[in-house]
Amino acid sequence: MKEIRLHGRGGQGIVKSAEVIVYAAVQEGKFVACFPYFGFEKKGGPVSAFVRIDNKKIREKNQVYFPHCIIVLDPTIMGATDVFQGAREDCVLVINARSVDSLDIPDQITTITYIDATALSEELLGRKVPNTVMLGAYAKATGWTDVEKLAGRAGEIWGEKNRDAVLRGYSDVTVIRRGEV
Amino acid sequence: MEKLVVVDGNHAAALGALLCRPDVVAAYPITPQTPLVEHFTQYIADGALDCAILEPESEHSAMSILEGASLAGGRTFTATSSQGLALMYEPYFRASTMRLPIVMDIVNREMISPQTIWGGPQDSLSVRDAGWIQIYVEDNQEILDMNVQAFKIAEHKDVLLPVNICFDGFYLSHMTEGVLVCEQEKVDAFLPKYLPEHVKLDPERPMAVDPLTPGAYLQYYRELHMQAMDNAKKVIQQVNDEFAQLFGRSYGGLVDTYRLEDADYVLITMGSLTGTARVAVDYARQKGVKVGILKLRSIRPFPKELVQQYLKGRKAAGVVDRNVSFGWHCGITYLEVLSAMGGALNMPLLPFIGGLGGEDLTIELLAKAIDYIVAAGKGRYNTPQQAIWLVKGEEE
Numbered sequence: 361m362k363e364i365r366l367h368g369r370g371g372q373g374i375v376k377s378a379e380v381i382v383y384a385a386v387q388e389g390k391f392v393a394c395f396p397y398f399g400f401e402k403k404g405g406p407v408s409a410f411v412r413i414d415n416k417k418i419r420e421k422n423q424v425y426f427p428h429c430i431i432v433l434d435p436t437i438m439g440a441t442d443v444f445q446g447a448r449e450d451c452v453l454v455i456n457a458r459s460v461d462s463l464d465i466p467d468q469i470t471t472i473t474y475i476d477a478t479a480l481s482e483e484l485l486g487r488k489v490p491n492t493v494m495l496g497a498y499a500k501a502t503g504w505t506d507v508e509k510l511a512g513r514a515g516e517i518w519g520e521k522n523r524d525a526v527l528r529g530y531s532d533v534t535v536i537r538r539g540e541v
Numbered sequence: 542m543e544k545l546v547v548v549d550g551n552h553a554a555a556l557g558a559l560l561c562r563p564d565v566v567a568a569y570p571i572t573p574q575t576p577l578v579e580h581f582t583q584y585i586a587d588g589a590l591d592c593a594i595l596e597p598e599s600e601h602s603a604m605s606i607l608e609g610a611s612l613a614g615g616r617t618f619t620a621t622s623s624q625g626l627a628l629m630y631e632p633y634f635r636a637s638t639m640r641l642p643i644v645m646d647i648v649n650r651e652m653i654s655p656q657t658i659w660g661g662p663q664d665s666l667s668v669r670d671a672g673w674i675q676i677y678v679e680d681n682q683e684i685l686d687m688n689v690q691a692f693k694i695a696e697h698k699d700v701l702l703p704v705n706i707c708f709d710g711f712y713l714s715h716m717t718e719g720v721l722v723c724e725q726e727k728v729d730a731f732l733p734k735y736l737p738e739h740v741k742l743d744p745e746r747p748m749a750v751d752p753l754t755p756g757a758y759l760q761y762y763r764e765l766h767m768q769a770m771d772n773a774k775k776v777i778q779q780v781n782d783e784f785a786q787l788f789g790r791s792y793g794g795l796v797d798t799y800r801l802e803d804a805d806y807v808l809i810t811m812g813s814l815t816g817t818a819r820v821a822v823d824y825a826r827q828k829g830v831k832v833g834i835l836k837l838r839s840i841r842p843f844p845k846e847l848v849q850q851y852l853k854g855r856k857a858a859g860v861v862d863r864n865v866s867f868g869w870h871c872g873i874t875y876l877e878v879l880s881a882m883g884g885a886l887n888m889p890l891l892p893f894i895g896g897l898g899g900e901d902l903t904i905e906l907l908a909k910a911i912d913y914i915v916a917a918g919k920g921r922y923n924t925p926q927q928a929i930w931l932v933k934g935e936e937e
Contacts (some may be wrong), residue, residue, distance in 0.1 A: 395716035
């Protein structure tokens with residue numbers, strides 16, 4: 361089983377992104393489940409979402425504490441939440457950031473992936489909604505979910521521009537694999 | 542072939558209700574139930590079904606509308622949560638004592654105060670003695686399937702009682718997963734049109750319903766109501782088996798079990814936390830601990846005989862409650878199990894409380910509960926006078 365934890369703020373489409381991953385993975389014949397944790401439904405509040413992907417039925421109905429992948433839609437959340445908590449060995453980080461130079465990333469995160477999804481979403485969509493760009497980045501970083509299926513679903517929900525945003529996230533993301541030269 | 546959709550628990554509930562072709566739906570929005578009614582209403586707006594939708598000014602009115610509609614012969618459905626259910630209490634009781642086969646989903650949410658919107662079955666469990674059938678489910682497929690079964694149970698001539706399908710707020714209402722949608726033709730065959738025979742408001746045949754009734758008659762009605770609850774035990778099982786035959790999915794009926802056959806120790810659960818408990822049991826089994834799960838599905842009627850049967854000969858058991866019974870210092874289903882066992886209880890039975898107000902019940906906390914049960918079975922831990930609280934950060 362792969363466990364994914366997403367961090368962001370209300371209004372950034374974090375819950376919907378998790379649902380798009382679930383939808384895409386179900387189309388691939390996998391068992392998947394996600395659920396969010398948020399406070400009162402309002403824009404700007406911290407939101408987490410938890411996704412599990414497996415080849416058999418998902419039974420767990422609890423939050424993800426030991427993620428194989430951490431997706432950070434809003435780096436400002438890092439002041440309030442320890443997004444790296446419980447990261448497994450060989451964990452994949454996908455972060456919405458221009459650079460990761462100033463971040464103190466724990467050693468067990470061996471794949472570091474970053475993209476300025478806020479700027480790219482503004483360019484592509486005219487709005488600062490980073491979630492679809494981040495879905496593409498996630499697909500590239502992990503290889504766990506087919507990017508075409510993610511893009512297709514994003515297009516169905518939000519229109520063609522968001523479909524393109526997923527694909528741009530996939531093509532434009534920077535991937536650093538620690539331990540490789 | 543059944544269609545595979547990707548939906549959250551609220552959406553699964555709406556799809557299940559839709560398959561049953563209700564005539565009237567009246568509901569008032571409340572977190573976390575709101576999307577359920579939104580999804581249902583969207584399907585009606587899109588022309589999926591001819592159904593009257595009413596959005597009255599309160600839950601009290603919503604249930605009152607359904608009572609009128611049910612008395613007029615309609616199949617009726619609604620949903621609510623916590624404070625909404627509290628506001629509905631007066632017509633809630635009347636629905637059952639008038640023997641109206643209304644189906645209402647309760648998207649379980651903790652009761653205030655302090656202010657909370659998150660999950661927990663304190664709302665529905667607190668009204669378990671109001672005469673409704675209450676069934677608690679574990680995942681989204683079970684939500685959809687039980688909404689289909691609920692009408693069949695409610696409308697059965699030996700039952701004629703309203704039914705609550707109860708599922709955890711957020712943990713299920715907002716959890717998205719793949720769900721199979723039963724074929725409409727098969728549901729139509731499984732659940733024929735509702736044709737009331739006992740009571741029906743009809744201008745052609747005027748009838749007075751619910752007049753002022755002296756105690757002797759009221760007592761007789763209560764006796765019949767209790768008998769209907771007893772009948773429901775058999776009907777819930779029959780409907781489960783018939784559904785399983787048609788759709789290939791069985792939930793066990795009044796209870797479900799997991800790795801219980803050879804178990805020395807039993808973890809008794811209800812609702813979505815059962816899924817996490819299954820994982821905790823698998824880990825314990827890997828370490829050689831013979832533990833299994835007894836999952837309570839029907840709380841009203843309470844499966845007393847099955848609880849006795851499944852606990853017989855075990856070394857120890859424990860009940861995990863995501864709710865409290867003030868004044869007893871334990872959870873509500875613990876008391877139910879204790880009552881069911883009565884004089885037959887010859888093992889330690891431990892009360893656990895955790896996961897209140899949407900607090901996460903982790904695999905580690907459920908493993909801790911198993912450890913307590915095993916220790917009690919080995920005589921190293923006595924049955925406490927107060928609940929053992931499962932608190933994150935205190936796993937050791």
